[in-house]
Structures are given as C-alpha cells and as structure tokens.
Amino acid sequence: MSIEVRVPTLGESVTEATVATWFKQPGDSVAVDEMLCELETDKVTVEVPSPAAGTLGEIVAAEGETVGVDALLATLSEGEGAAPAAKPEAKAEAAPEASGGGEAVDVMVPALGESVTEATVSTWFKKAGDTVAQDEMLCELETDKVSVEVPAPAAGVLSEILAGEGDTVEAGGKLAILTAGEGAAASAPAAAPAPQAAAPASSTGKDVEDAPSAKKLMAEKGIDPANVQGTGKDGRIMKEDVIKAASGAAAAATAPAPAPAPAAAPRAPSPAEDAAREERVKMTRLRQTIARRLKDAQNTAAILTTYNEVDMTEVMALRNQYKDAFEKKHGVRLGFMSFFTKACCHALREVPEVNAEIDGQEIVYKNFVHMGIAAGTPQGLVVPVIRDADQMSFADLEKAIAEKGKRARDGKLSMAEMQGGTFTISNGGVYGSLMSSPILNPPQSGILGMHKIQERPMVINGEIKIRPMMYLALSYDHRIVDGKGAVTFLVRVKEALEDPRRLLMDL
Structure with a gap:
C-alpha cells in the first residue's frame, strides 16, 4: 500500500518552507515516526516523521526546493519494508x-x-x-x-x-x-x-559539575582541574577558564627563554600558525535560526530608527515609594519593565500602525497587544510573548515577565510562547548599552530599545540639574510606519514615563 508523505502545518501565518535535509533515501526502510526530512521556515525548523513503517519510495521534493503546506514530499510503501528496519x-x-x-x-x-x-x-x-x-x-x-x-x-x-x-x-x-x-x-x-582517576576532581572540594566543553578541553590539553580557577556559578570551571589556564602555563614555560638578539627582526606568524591558534565551533541550531531571522528582517523591511530620551526621575521615585508594599502584596518585585510595557501599550492605541504588520498587499491592524520581551540566555537571544499585555495590571505584567524570563534562561520555552507577538521591547541597558539601534522581529513593524540609566546635567526651568536619563530607540518598518507616527509614538512613551500619572488617567 502506497502512503503519501505531505508537508505538515507550519505554524501561524507560515505558508511555505524549504526542504533542508533528507535523512532517508529511496529504498531505505523506515519505522513509524522515524524522521524522514527537515523543513525550514522563516520562524522554525519542522521535522517530518514517517506516518507508517515501510520503505521510502520516491522523493518528490528534493533538498533546497520550496514547498507549500500539504504539498507532496514523498511516497512510502507500507508493510513489506517494515521488517528490515528492525535489524539494527x-x-x-x-x-x-x-x-x-x-x-x-x-x-x-x-x-x-x-x-x-x-x-x-x-x-x-x-x-x-x-x-x-x-x-x-x-x-x-x-x-x-x-x-x-x-x-x-x-x-x-x-x-x-x-x-x-x-x-x-x-x-x-x-x-x-x-x-x-x-x-x-x-x-x-x-x-x-x-x-x-577521580580523586583530583573530588580534591577540589566542589560538588558542582564543570562545563562539558571545559572538561573536554582539559582532557585534550592534559590540564589538571585542580590547577584551573573556575569563574562559573559555585566555582564551576568554564571553557574560558581552561583557555586562560593553558595560556598562563604556556607563558610560564617560555618565560626563562633568553631574549632574542637585538639584530633579529620580528618574524610575522605564518597563516598556518595563525590557523593553529584559531578555534572553530559549529553554530548551534538556535544561533543559526537567530542569524537567519535577523538577516531576513534586514532584507525584507525598510528599517529606520528614531531616538529620544526620557527623564526617569518620576518613575524611579514612584517605584522606590511603593516597591516594598508592591512586593508584599503581589509577591513579585516592581521593576521598570512593567512601566515601559504600560507606556508602549498606551502609545500603540494612538499609533496603531506600529502594532500592525504587512501581509502581502494588505496591512493587518491588531486590536490587541501581544508584547514580546527580548531575553538574553546563554544559548542566545529569545523573545517570549506576553499575550494581551494591554489588558494586564502592573502586578500581572511583572509576574508574567519574571516567569517568562526564568523559563527562557532554563531553556523551557515552547515555540508557541515565542510566536504571535505584535510589538517587542528590548532592554540592552541591563548590559550597559548607552545607545543602540534594535532590529525588527518580523513580521512586527516596531521594536523599542531601552538603554542604561545614566545621570546627566539637564536644563530644567533655566537651571542645570542632574537627572537620571535614558535614551530610547524605536526601530520601525518605514513601509507601513511614517516618520510622524514613529516620532509620535516615542513622544507618547516619553510623556507617560516622565509623568506616570498619565497612565492612570489614560491621557
């Protein structure tokens, strides 16, 4: 009996994919649910399992071809070919x-x-x-x-x-x-x-496991873990610690060598010597996806960035006044992200095109705000989405942001939790960034970049005063958002943050 292998549902607003890799070839025996091929879309990598045990017949869509949803990928002969697959x-x-x-x-x-x-x-x-x-x-x-x-x-x-x-x-x-x-x-x-053999590891007094990449490098270079100072959590040895220890040992070994003769000219290292000091590491799947999506955004959207600055005095004073009572009542700390999320939701109502997206020849306006909060993780940048953020209270926002951030760091976010966002906030200030131009998160039309709060002299009513200032950057898709709309949006965010009472009065 012949069975058709077709392209599965690819996710929200995704209509086509590219055949990236075939794991099986015609004539190969396959088990039920064994992976046949991998498809790539602009959002996610999709694997196509075998619908039944049997023998792979004809491959209709070869690697590199673009296929639509429910398109025919291959044919499968059920029954006879199932037995050989069990031999391994x-x-x-x-x-x-x-x-x-x-x-x-x-x-x-x-x-x-x-x-x-x-x-x-x-x-x-x-x-x-x-x-x-x-x-x-x-x-x-x-x-x-x-x-x-x-x-x-x-x-x-x-x-x-x-x-x-x-x-x-x-x-x-x-x-x-x-x-x-x-x-x-x-x-x-x-x-x-x-x-x-295990004694050196236990003699360090640590009960934490060193990074696998560090252990592998120590084994390759013959370095005793006892001679490496770990900088990771609870003294965990990281790969960088091993590299530092190895370079220190090499420097110590070469220190007693006599100085070269004054007449000897410095010798430039050969390309082969430079290559020996290089390290090649295969990109992770997450990093490949990030790279592809960022480049797609640059190639597709007409990205432009507008800047402003906001005086954080009132927000910081309000936070300091109520943060203890807020945490006692709601069980979560009052941060700055809820203020910025509220301010953005407020501004998006006035400038809806920043919350819209382009679909073919149409503009899709969203009558809701699914806020993406960019989060840095050891594996790379991810953007979990807080749905209906415009309907949430400060406490609900802080709880959702904290919960999504923890799941992101633990690598437990599902694809559904990172899809469907209508606008994104990225906080580079936590790493010390003073100014940057964020890249759009397609198919969204706007992203707000937050930055470091830094005290600067400002002229207030004719007097120079020291104020905690933050630069804001709004990157937007100029195909759908005009300069007037982008500037208006950023000004409304600035006004709401410099006078948080406007958020309560819906002004």
Whole structure:
C-alpha cells in the first residue's frame, strides 16, 4: 500500500518552507515516526516523521526546493519494508550478551523540554570499553534551545555507543548500552584505577559539575582541574577558564627563554600558525535560526530608527515609594519593565500602525497587544510573548515577565510562547548599552530599545540639574510606519514615563 508523505502545518501565518535535509533515501526502510526530512521556515525548523513503517519510495521534493503546506514530499510503501528496519535494534539488543554476565542497561535520551522532539549528539566524554561511575557524565546533547547532559544510569562499562557525535536522536531514543554489575569487572580490567582517576576532581572540594566543553578541553590539553580557577556559578570551571589556564602555563614555560638578539627582526606568524591558534565551533541550531531571522528582517523591511530620551526621575521615585508594599502584596518585585510595557501599550492605541504588520498587499491592524520581551540566555537571544499585555495590571505584567524570563534562561520555552507577538521591547541597558539601534522581529513593524540609566546635567526651568536619563530607540518598518507616527509614538512613551500619572488617567 502506497502512503503519501505531505508537508505538515507550519505554524501561524507560515505558508511555505524549504526542504533542508533528507535523512532517508529511496529504498531505505523506515519505522513509524522515524524522521524522514527537515523543513525550514522563516520562524522554525519542522521535522517530518514517517506516518507508517515501510520503505521510502520516491522523493518528490528534493533538498533546497520550496514547498507549500500539504504539498507532496514523498511516497512510502507500507508493510513489506517494515521488517528490515528492525535489524539494527536487534543488533543493539544482542550486543550486551557478548560483554559478560552483567546486566545490560540502555542509556536513553532524556526529556528535552516542551515541544523539543530531537537533539544532536555534540560530545561523548567516554568511549566504548570505558569504565564509568553512576551519574558520571557520558555525553552532551544539543537542541535548538538548551544543552542537555546525559549521566550514566548505573556504574559499569560502556559497551556500545549507538549514536555518535553529530548524529540526530529523538526524545526517548537509545544512545548507548552499558554493562552493569558483574559484567563491568569482566569487561574492563582497568576499572580498579577509576577511583584514583577521580580523586583530583573530588580534591577540589566542589560538588558542582564543570562545563562539558571545559572538561573536554582539559582532557585534550592534559590540564589538571585542580590547577584551573573556575569563574562559573559555585566555582564551576568554564571553557574560558581552561583557555586562560593553558595560556598562563604556556607563558610560564617560555618565560626563562633568553631574549632574542637585538639584530633579529620580528618574524610575522605564518597563516598556518595563525590557523593553529584559531578555534572553530559549529553554530548551534538556535544561533543559526537567530542569524537567519535577523538577516531576513534586514532584507525584507525598510528599517529606520528614531531616538529620544526620557527623564526617569518620576518613575524611579514612584517605584522606590511603593516597591516594598508592591512586593508584599503581589509577591513579585516592581521593576521598570512593567512601566515601559504600560507606556508602549498606551502609545500603540494612538499609533496603531506600529502594532500592525504587512501581509502581502494588505496591512493587518491588531486590536490587541501581544508584547514580546527580548531575553538574553546563554544559548542566545529569545523573545517570549506576553499575550494581551494591554489588558494586564502592573502586578500581572511583572509576574508574567519574571516567569517568562526564568523559563527562557532554563531553556523551557515552547515555540508557541515565542510566536504571535505584535510589538517587542528590548532592554540592552541591563548590559550597559548607552545607545543602540534594535532590529525588527518580523513580521512586527516596531521594536523599542531601552538603554542604561545614566545621570546627566539637564536644563530644567533655566537651571542645570542632574537627572537620571535614558535614551530610547524605536526601530520601525518605514513601509507601513511614517516618520510622524514613529516620532509620535516615542513622544507618547516619553510623556507617560516622565509623568506616570498619565497612565492612570489614560491621557
């Protein structure tokens, strides 16, 4: 029986995708739900699973082709080809029997977070035949949102690695086979020295796990963790710490060398020597998505930025007056983001084109505000969306912002939580930025950039006074927003922040 493999629903307002990668070729046996290919849209990467077990027939849409929703991708022959696909699994199950009398334990892909169905094996810290302790890190997986470390489920010997570095694995899939119990001693005579090898790590007095990239680099360079000063949380050793320690050791080794003769001219390093000091790291999926979307925004929209400055005196005074009572009643701290969100919602009602978007030959005006709050994470910039922000109170906004920020840092945001925004606020001031020009978050037409609050001398009623000032930047799509509308929007935000009572009076 022939089954059609078609393009699934691609998400809100997305009508087409590009075939990025085929994981299977015609004639290959596939299991039900096994990934056949990967599609890329301007918002998200979509994987297409096999609708049934069988044999992949004809590939209709090749890599690089653009396809619409429900377009035919390939055909699948159900039934006959299903049996061969089970052979690798049978081999994996049979392998532990040869390793000794110990119990075979499967090392599985752990839960990867909401809406994340697959990951890439980035690094194996152990190889087949190595002795491992329970909860010792075996490998590191990388997803679009977060890196996941996989610990050993039991003490024993790593018998077989089923997914090598660079392989894509599904949530709940099998990574390796571990021989526990008696089989551990029979398979690896080197198991006895393992406690001694672990001694340097325990002698540091830390009970935190060092960064996987740092451990890998220390192993490559033969650096003792005891000689590296960790700068991460709770003394965790990061990759930068290892690089610093390695460069310090190299400098110490070369220090006693005699000075070169005065007549010797400095020798320029060769390209090969420069290349040896370079480090190439593959971009994460999240970073690739960020890069693609930012470039698409520049190529598509007519981005222009207008600037203003706001005196934060009144907002800071109001916050200082009520922050303790606010936190006591609502259980959340009163920050500046709720003031800016309220001010933007207020201004968007007067200048609705900043809250609109272009769809083909039409302008879509939104009669609601789904506010995107840009958040920096170790993996990259993400923009969780607070829906119907214009209907929320200060307390509701602060709670939502805090909750979305925590989920972003933990890598637990779903794609649904990052879609549907109508306007975005980006706060570069938390990193010390004094002035910047933010890039639009398509298909939105406006983004407000907040910056560092800095005291500056200002002329107030003919007198020079020191005031806490902040530069504001509004980047907007000039195809839909005129200069008058952009300036008006920014002035309304400035007025609301310099006199917060206007927000209460809806002025």
